[in-house]
Amino acid sequence: MKLIILNDYDQVGEWAAKYIRNKILRFNPGPDRFFILGLPTGGTPLGCYKKLIEFYKKGEISFKYVKTFNMDEYVGIPRDHPESYHSFMWNNLFKHIDIKSENTHILDGNAANLVEECDSFEEEIKAAGGIDLFVGGIGPDGHIAFNEPGSSLLSRTRVKTLAQDTILANARFFDGDLSKVPTMALTVGVATAMDAREVMILITGVHKAFALYKAIEEGVNHMWTVSAFQQHPQTVFVCDEDATLELRVKTVKYFQGMMHVHNKLVDPLPPN
Amino acid sequence: WKMPTNKSVSKAPITQFVNCRILRDHKLQREDLWVREGRILDPEKLFFDEEGYADQRVDCEGLIIAPGFIDVQINGGYGIDFSQATSNVRGGVALVAKKILEHGVTSFLPTLVTSPPNIYHKVLSEVKVHSGGVEGAGVLGKEAVRKDVDTSSYVRLVLISGHDIQYCIPYNCCHLEGPFISLEKKGAHPEQYLRSFQSGGMLDLIETYGTLDNVAMVTLAPELPNSEKVVRELAQRGITVSLGHSVANLSQAEEAVQNGASFITHLFNAMLPFHHRDPGIVGLLTSDQVPQDRTVFYGMIADGIHTNSAALRIAHRAHPTGLVLVTDAITAMGLPPGRHTLGQQVIEIQGLHAYVAGTKTLSGSIATMDMCVRHFKQASGCSVEQALEAASLHPAQLLGITRCKGTLDYGADADLVLLDDAINVRATYIAGQEVWRK
Numbered sequence: 001m002k003l004i005i006l007n008d009y010d011q012v013g014e015w016a017a018k019y020i021r022n023k024i025l026r027f028n029p030g031p032d033r034f035f036i037l038g039l040p041t042g043g044t045p046l047g048c049y050k051k052l053i054e055f056y057k058k059g060e061i062s063f064k065y066v067k068t069f070n071m072d073e074y075v076g077i078p079r080d081h082p083e084s085y086h087s088f089m090w091n092n093l094f095k096h097i098d099i100k101s102e103n104t105h106i107l108d109g110n111a112a113n114l115v116e117e118c119d120s121f122e123e124e125i126k127a128a129g130g131i132d133l134f135v136g137g138i139g140p141d142g143h144i145a146f147n148e149p150g151s152s153l154l155s156r157t158r159v160k161t162l163a164q165d166t167i168l169a170n171a172r173f174f175d176g177d178l179s180k181v182p183t184m185a186l187t188v189g190v191a192t193a194m195d196a197r198e199v200m201i202l203i204t205g206v207h208k209a210f211a212l213y214k215a216i217e218e219g220v221n222h223m224w225t226v227s228a229f230q231q232h233p234q235t236v237f238v239c240d241e242d243a244t245l246e247l248r249v250k251t252v253k254y255f256q257g258m259m260h261v262h263n264k265l266v267d268p269l270p271p272n
Numbered sequence: 273w274k275m276p277t278n279k280s281v282s283k284a285p286i287t288q289f290v291n292c293r294i295l296r297d298h299k300l301q302r303e304d305l306w307v308r309e310g311r312i313l314d315p316e317k318l319f320f321d322e323e324g325y326a327d328q329r330v331d332c333e334g335l336i337i338a339p340g341f342i343d344v345q346i347n348g349g350y351g352i353d354f355s356q357a358t359s360n361v362r363g364g365v366a367l368v369a370k371k372i373l374e375h376g377v378t379s380f381l382p383t384l385v386t387s388p389p390n391i392y393h394k395v396l397s398e399v400k401v402h403s404g405g406v407e408g409a410g411v412l413g414k415e416a417v418r419k420d421v422d423t424s425s426y427v428r429l430v431l432i433s434g435h436d437i438q439y440c441i442p443y444n445c446c447h448l449e450g451p452f453i454s455l456e457k458k459g460a461h462p463e464q465y466l467r468s469f470q471s472g473g474m475l476d477l478i479e480t481y482g483t484l485d486n487v488a489m490v491t492l493a494p495e496l497p498n499s500e501k502v503v504r505e506l507a508q509r510g511i512t513v514s515l516g517h518s519v520a521n522l523s524q525a526e527e528a529v530q531n532g533a534s535f536i537t538h539l540f541n542a543m544l545p546f547h548h549r550d551p552g553i554v555g556l557l558t559s560d561q562v563p564q565d566r567t568v569f570y571g572m573i574a575d576g577i578h579t580n581s582a583a584l585r586i587a588h589r590a591h592p593t594g595l596v597l598v599t600d601a602i603t604a605m606g607l608p609p610g611r612h613t614l615g616q617q618v619i620e621i622q623g624l625h626a627y628v629a630g631t632k633t634l635s636g637s638i639a640t641m642d643m644c645v646r647h648f649k650q651a652s653g654c655s656v657e658q659a660l661e662a663a664s665l666h667p668a669q670l671l672g673i674t675r676c677k678g679t680l681d682y683g684a685d686a687d688l689v690l691l692d693d694a695i696n697v698r699a700t701y702i703a704g705q706e707v708w709r710k
Binding site: 090 | 304315316317319320324325
């Protein structure tokens with residue numbers, strides 16, 4: 001694991017965006033080799049998306065040969081509902097860049113057969129050649145995507161009932177009205193994310209600190225599903241100071257000491 | 273690089289306006305505007321449903337895009353007088369329609385002042401739109417008429433004269449200001465043609481106008497006996513009833529509103545002045561007798577002449593959502609100073625003022641719609657959004673046509689005006705096609 005510790009939310013977004021940019025550029029995608037990205041929604045990646053849009057507008061990067069697979073989507077709300085993850089991705093990323101619609105994949109929470117929808121999502125990932133870089137966030141309860149506490153660490157894309165904590169956390173997006181918040185979602189499984197060739201998790205804010213501690217300093221545990229990535233060979237955790245508040249001083253110092261090495265990963269690539 | 277084939281459901285080209293600020297949800301927002309087949313397109317649906325994208329991009333260089341302005345009271349312009357039965361009524365309407373594109377006006381109600389019955393009979397039958405050919409100077413022939421199924425009352429007329437010019441005339445075409453108005457408040461209207469509802473109401477209307485087929489709005493004085501039945505009947509037929517040129521008191525005005533009246537013709541002008549014990553028609557702006565689900569709109573000539581700025585502010589602050597900017601423009605609008613004809617009378621231009629010749633009675637305005645929007649914003653201190661909505665959204669709400677006009681909502685007609693921050697018109701579009709550029 002690489003633990004990247006930055007000062008604040010904005011720096012996290014910028015570092016993550018640069019990392020993604022460099023990964024895509026180094027991969028050098030083309031019509032026969034697409035770069036496959038797994039993408040999250042929510043407040044945490046917004047800053048990263050804004051930066052990616054900036055890089056696109058400056059001409060530093062193109063999404064023409066990038067395919068995306070989103071982690072999750074609510075069940076039962078209309079696709080054009082302002083809080084659907086389709087709307088989120090459209091408004092916060094897709095409409096600002098040059099990605100083609102047929103290269104984006106988001107689970108359909110209104111599919112007639114939800115199980116089939118989940119299975120075919122797994123097939124699509126396989127058909128695309130697997131995910132090159134899976135970007136995710138972490139819930140206050142340590143969940144990755146909607147893999148709530150107790151989710152099998154070997155789970156695949158499936159329908160999940162949301163935990164009460166998650167519903168409460170989401171209420172702010174539905175006018176604070178709990179009755180309006182969806183209770184089910186489709187989500188990639190822990191194992192689906194583990195299959196990615198590389199994983200990057202973004203964590204910002206004090207309210208995520210305990211989850212980060214559980215994820216990286218305690219054991220692999222299905223109650224804190226992000227901890228599964230301890231067994232992934234290529235993981236990057238990008239966080240701000242606030243998110244480190246529950247970690248041991250020793251851990252923080254160790255990784256802060258490595259920043260000069262890790263920052264090389266986000267330096268602008270030499271033109272070639 | 274060239275985009276490969278668009279997989280969209282419709283083969284029609286998609287235009288994306290970029291680098292602009294659009295008026296949506298009452299705010300100017302940095303968003304692209306997408307247009308296909310003359311209507312505003314939902315790009316998110318296009319992206320997810322059709323996997324489609326734009327065929328052409330228009331760089332707006334930071335300009336504002338607002339819905340095209342709608343003028344519900346315009347008597348003519350550029351030498352054309354809608355109240356005159358010339359040999360080429362339709363050509364006259366077409367000429368004004370084309371010229372006012374420069375002011376950002378994409379829809380309008382040709383207005384007729386008090387006139388003798390033969391004028392109404394002639395003009396109303398001529399202005400009627402039908403799918404035959406179109407006359408007018410320089411017109412070559414092809415005409416496309418599109419009926420909007422939703423509102424069932426709007427058509428688009430295409431004139432081709434050198435380059436495609438389209439304008440939209442409401443199918444129920446005209447605003448008839450008079451002749452059922454008050455003698456004391458006739459203003460510039462010719463006294464000898466004023467009428468009352470002596471035959472009971474609707475009969476008088478049909479006798480005078482000949483037909484109600486091409487009528488979108490009627491201005492009348494509600495204190496005239498038998499007016500109640502007329503107001504109710506017109507409102508039921510979907511014709512906007514406006515109160516004006518009247519000495520009605522507040523309760524007469526309120527009764528008319530309850531019977532279906534929904535507009536006030538040029539507030540303050542040609543009506544009793546506000547009085548604190550009987551505000552008259554002006555009192556409708558804050559009346560508690562207006563039915564819950566309805567709004568009373570009021571026309572405002574914001575040319576800096578017809579209404580004192582302080583009075584304009586009082587009205588605006590009392591009832592901001594009802595304010596509808598109108599030009600009440602007359603024949604002379606767009607013409608040089610001097611004498612010109614309006615209805616059956618002669619008027620005289622002096623600077624920005626237009627008087628009944630030989631008097632100091634205002635005969636109408638020669639300000640253009642964009643001038644009115646600018647003046648309104650400056651005089652009222654309102655926001656750009658509010659000023660633009662007073663000329664687009666509010667008239668559309670008044671006429672009940674917001675499904676296709678007056679907004680940039682998905683599905684609305686792509687009648688657009690591009691403006692700079694000083695609200696100068698830079699370009700005008702109808703159905704997504706550029707029809708004028710500065």
